[in-house]
Amino acid sequence: MISVRDDDVLLKSSGHTDPLARFKAVHSTIVNGAAFHVPGILCGEISQFTGAVEFIDDRIKAGEMSPQIHGWKHSEYHKYTERAILEDLHKCVDFFDKSWHLVPTKFFTPWGGDSPELRAACHSMSLELVDCSAIIPPRTVQRNFNHYRGAKNVELFIHWWEGMGRLEDALRILNG
Secondary structure, eight states: OEEEEEEEETOOBTTBSOHHHHHHHHHHHHHHTTOEEEEEEETTTGGGSTTHHHHHHHHHHTTSBOOEEEESSSOOGGGSOHHHHHHHHHHHHHHHHHHHSOOOOEEEOGGGOOOHHHHHHHHHTTOEEEOSTTOBOHHHHHHTHHHHTTOSSEEEEEETTSOSHHHHHHHHHHTO
């Protein structure tokens, strides 16, 4: 399966006057490219965008999306104590339960952070810590066209606020 990890969902953006509309457009690009959307949710931020939780709920029910945790805020969790990380992760898990009746399985750490404290907190919460050590940005697919053409088990990495041309091209190559 081709999936697209989409981080920073949903922060305000100076580049997009309507971040929710932009996020919805990115989702359409992913689905139209025959891929599965895996947004990294900033649980303390997303509620600022009226309709965002409901949109994600609809896309989950349609089988197009599986949200995961990106944090309560876009913080450098790798610099936090285990206790502070656990406090935020508990808030995130509660948010997922109240919003979508889901139990998240992954924590996409902001800035790809990693630390013994992060690993311990994720372990105690039964969350997989996913940093940025194995990411595949669309540009990598474009530069290695022959290697990726028709590949089936690839997870691309984007931010919803980035340009979509590279993503569209990478999805065409993967579906080639």
